[in-house]
Amino acid sequence: MDTLISLLQIGIGAAIINNFVLHYFVGICPFLGVSRKVETAFGMGCAVTFVISIAALLSWTFTYFILRPGAPLPGWVWRVAGGDPATSVDLSVLSYIMYIFVIAASVQFVEMYVRKFFPPLYKSFGVYLPLITTNCAILFACLEIMKNLQDPTRLWGLHEALTLALGGGVGFTLAITLMAGIREELDMCDVPKPLRGPGISLLTAGILAMAFMGFAGVDKSVADALKRLTENGTPRVEHRTLNTEY
Amino acid sequence: MSNHDPTALERLINGILPENPVYRQLLGMCPTLAVTGAVKPAMTMALATAFVLISANCMVSLIRGLLRPHLRILVFTLTIATFVTIADRVLAAYLYEMSKQLGPYVPLIIVNCLIISRCEICASKQSLPVALADAVGVSLGFALALGSIATVREVLGSGTWFGLAVLPSNWPNWGIMVLPPGAFLTLGILLGLVEWLADRRRKHVT
Amino acid sequence: MLATVTILLAAAILAVLAVGVAYVLGWANRTFHVAVDPKVEAALDVLPNANCGACGFVGCSEYAEAIARGDAEVTLCAPGGAGCAQRLAEILGVTVEESYPYRAVVHCAAHYDDRLLRTHYSGEATCASANLVAGVQGCTYGCLGFGDCTRACKYDAIHIIDGLATVDYHKCIGCKACARACPRNIISMVPFKQERMFVVACSNQDKGPEVQAVCTVGCIGCTSCTRRAELMQMQGNLPVVDYERYEGNDHFEPALAKCPRASMIYVGKPSPADLVAVADEQLPDRVEADFKTTVDETEWRG
Numbered sequence: 137m138d139t140l141i142s143l144l145q146i147g148i149g150a151a152i153i154n155n156f157v158l159h160y161f162v163g164i165c166p167f168l169g170v171s172r173k174v175e176t177a178f179g180m181g182c183a184v185t186f187v188i189s190i191a192a193l194l195s196w197t198f199t200y201f202i203l204r205p206g207a208p209l210p211g212w213v214w215r216v217a218g219g220d221p222a223t224s225v226d227l228s229v230l231s232y233i234m235y236i237f238v239i240a241a242s243v244q245f246v247e248m249y250v251r252k253f254f255p256p257l258y259k260s261f262g263v264y265l266p267l268i269t270t271n272c273a274i275l276f277a278c279l280e281i282m283k284n285l286q287d288p289t290r291l292w293g294l295h296e297a298l299t300l301a302l303g304g305g306v307g308f309t310l311a312i313t314l315m316a317g318i319r320e321e322l323d324m325c326d327v328p329k330p331l332r333g334p335g336i337s338l339l340t341a342g343i344l345a346m347a348f349m350g351f352a353g354v355d356k357s358v359a360d361a362l363k364r365l366t367e368n369g370t371p372r373v374e375h376r377t378l379n380t381e382y
Numbered sequence: 383m384s385n386h387d388p389t390a391l392e393r394l395i396n397g398i399l400p401e402n403p404v405y406r407q408l409l410g411m412c413p414t415l416a417v418t419g420a421v422k423p424a425m426t427m428a429l430a431t432a433f434v435l436i437s438a439n440c441m442v443s444l445i446r447g448l449l450r451p452h453l454r455i456l457v458f459t460l461t462i463a464t465f466v467t468i469a470d471r472v473l474a475a476y477l478y479e480m481s482k483q484l485g486p487y488v489p490l491i492i493v494n495c496l497i498i499s500r501c502e503i504c505a506s507k508q509s510l511p512v513a514l515a516d517a518v519g520v521s522l523g524f525a526l527a528l529g530s531i532a533t534v535r536e537v538l539g540s541g542t543w544f545g546l547a548v549l550p551s552n553w554p555n556w557g558i559m560v561l562p563p564g565a566f567l568t569l570g571i572l573l574g575l576v577e578w579l580a581d582r583r584r585k586h587v588t
Numbered sequence: 589m590l591a592t593v594t595i596l597l598a599a600a601i602l603a604v605l606a607v608g609v610a611y612v613l614g615w616a617n618r619t620f621h622v623a624v625d626p627k628v629e630a631a632l633d634v635l636p637n638a639n640c641g642a643c644g645f646v647g648c649s650e651y652a653e654a655i656a657r658g659d660a661e662v663t664l665c666a667p668g669g670a671g672c673a674q675r676l677a678e679i680l681g682v683t684v685e686e687s688y689p690y691r692a693v694v695h696c697a698a699h700y701d702d703r704l705l706r707t708h709y710s711g712e713a714t715c716a717s718a719n720l721v722a723g724v725q726g727c728t729y730g731c732l733g734f735g736d737c738t739r740a741c742k743y744d745a746i747h748i749i750d751g752l753a754t755v756d757y758h759k760c761i762g763c764k765a766c767a768r769a770c771p772r773n774i775i776s777m778v779p780f781k782q783e784r785m786f787v788v789a790c791s792n793q794d795k796g797p798e799v800q801a802v803c804t805v806g807c808i809g810c811t812s813c814t815r816r817a818e819l820m821q822m823q824g825n826l827p828v829v830d831y832e833r834y835e836g837n838d839h840f841e842p843a844l845a846k847c848p849r850a851s852m853i854y855v856g857k858p859s860p861a862d863l864v865a866v867a868d869e870q871l872p873d874r875v876e877a878d879f880k881t882t883v884d885e886t887e888w889r890g
Contacts, residue, residue: 158562159562160416161411161412161415161416161562161565162412162490163412164411164412164415165409165411165412165495168408168411202601210597213593213597214593217589217593219589219590219593223590225590225593225594225597226594227594227597227598227601229467229471229598230598230601230602231467231489232463232466232467232470232489232492233460233463233464233467233602234601234602234605236459236460236463236492236493237456237460237463237605237606237609240455240456240459241609241612241613244613244616245612245613245616248616248617248620249616249620251620251622252619252620252621252622253620269455269459270455270459270493270495270498271493272412272490272493272494275489275490275492275493276486276490279486279489279490280486283486328574329577329578329581330574330575330577330578330581331570331573331574331577334408334570334573335570335571335573335574335577336570337570338566338567338569338570338573339566339567339570339571341566341570342563342564342565342566342567342570343563345561345562345563345566346558346563349561349562349563
């Protein structure tokens with residue numbers, strides 16, 4: 137139950153409270169570029185969610201076994217080479233290169249696979265896949281996973297990494313679809329000329345970001361409520377009675 | 383529009399204002415919004431991006447004869463990733479506090495559309511001096527953009543500039559400015575301003 | 589020692605990764621290969637890629653796919669013209685008869701001064717709006733001159749000159765945007781079998797006295813032209829030119845000479861004689877619409 141609660145916290149955190157687009161500013165380029173119509177925006181969001189999950193899976197595997205300080209593979213090589221067991225080889229300097237390589241290769245692979253076996257799916261979001269290779273959101277998810285694999289006492293498992301990735305993808309889809317809906321309406325409005333296009337989109341994004349700030353603390357409240365549910369049978373806070381005896 | 387390829391000097395000057403990467407080309411938005419809460423991190427980011435852009439442009443220009451068409455984006459990305467790793471390690475070594483403040487945004491320079499686009503458009507086709515001038519111009523433009531947004535956000539949001547107090551202490555700090563919404567709003571309004579100025583210039587010329 | 593092992597291990601891991609990924613992607617490329625019709629690629633190369641929509645498809649790639657499937661004629665591309673149609677025909681191995689470029693023709697010849705019973709209009713300065721209001725000008729069929737077609741044209745090929753929409757045949761590519769935009773449907777597409785074509789520049793379906801009351805140049809339906817030119821037929825009170833059988837301009841000379849009004853004209857690129865005739869003249873200033881309203885300063889479109 138505890139893991140479930142922490143997963144929920146991570147997921148809600150990534151999707152809504154620390155929304156990838158509106159809080160961390162990653163994935164702005166497709167956010168402004170592809171969010172003209174709701175259908176295309178939703179397609180882009182699904183594509184990003186799909187790729188981010190695959191990238192998280194691969195990068196977690198690589199980071200856990202090779203790149204983090206104290207990883208098994210370099211440790212084994214070091215021992216075999218007869219090195220001092222107190223120190224070890226630290227390959228974390230390879231992180232960025234490996235992540236980007238993995239993302240690019242997996243996107244390429246996925247694109248070929250989808251094009252062959254799911255043609256209707258390819259028609260709806262396959263064309264966005266090459267764009268996603270340089271999408272900050274994917275690399276950001278990988279970096280977050282790497283950040284949580286640095287401390288040997290609190291290592292994230294694969295389930296946490298995937299939850300972060302899925303949550304991030306869902307949050308991105310939510311933000312981009314909302315933006316597309318608003319922009320479709322904005323098309324009919326009389327926007328002042330200098331602000332047309334990216335200007336008004338950014339202002340709208342700012343107001344959206346303000347709205348999403350209202351979700352702050354939701355993950356903690358939900359987690360606390362669930363904890364109380366499992367412990368006390370009720371999610372409510374027990375009323376404390378005043379101790380009037382002095 | 384001139385009908386010859388822009389010379390090195392023209393590219394350098396173009397990158398600063400007429401084809402400013404953030405205000406005119408709308409590239410590299412992610413770091414622009416993320417690190418411009420204060421001027422110091424913004425300038426550090428601009429410096430890091432400048433280093434990566436100039437190095438990557440030079441490297442790509444040197445190997446432009448060896449590029450295969452379907453692999454070139456991957457080659458650009460890997461080159462940029464190498465230089466970003468260098469920049470990240472140097473920052474962590476010499477400016478640790480700033481590195482912690484910038485957090486994941488230094489490695490995100492790898493996927494900064496700006497650098498890949500300059501490599502693709504300019505460095506992969508031009509000789510070394512031209513690519514170098516282009517990179518320098520665009521870096522200056524990027525620094526200008528980051529600096530302007532960070533100035534607005536820091537002065538209004540904390541009453542300071544580069545850590546030095548510039549507004550009287552009874553200024554109610556506009557907290558929204560240093561938070562994410564403030565970034566969007568500032569960039570949107572400044573974009574509108576630049577667009578309006580460019581429009582006026584166009585009307586003036588014609 | 590630590591440094592050496594680190595560097596060697598890093599290089600080895602990257603090398604293994606690179607080789608592994610290359611193998612996997614190479615295998616995937618062959619296994620997941622999707623046969624793309626080379627005809628579609630070749631067709632896309634030939635098409636102008638303007639994505640104007642004149643062919644009736646959403647974009648050049650849609651049209652290319654339709655051609656490759658055999659669902660569409662190769663002659664539908666207006667900007668590409670006859671040359672493009674020929675090359676497409678070669679790619680697909682079909683024969684195509686000679687086709688001509690279609691260009692927009694405005695079927696109205698009345699400038700501001702020719703229109704009678706004009707009133708002051710203070711509504712929205714678009715043809716679509718003015719068309720809904722009664723009495724903006726006497727003729728309810730002809731050009732209103734508020735420029736919906738000008739705004740629809742992406743190629744700067746049609747302008748309102750002295751209140752009448754005038755096509756610039758140097759720039760028109762035949763995308764039909766103006767024809768679709770005109771609320772009175774007086775712009776039609778005419779195959780330009782030669783540089784200057786004979787057209788009937790009036791859309792007024794009323795007869796004699798009614799037309800004379802609203803316009804000084806409109807067609808009164810006297811049928812003098814149809815009696816002198818075989819390719820002209822009366823449809824209601826307006827003559828219509830048969831462009832399918834159109835061969836030369838000389839056929840229409842007697843009709844043109846006998847027309848009591850100025851409703852039949854030549855349109856197209858200026859002939860050498862015309863150019864010589866105006867060589868000494870100074871170009872007049874373009875006269876903009878004289879309906880100045882309070883909403884003209886804004887771009888409010890409701």
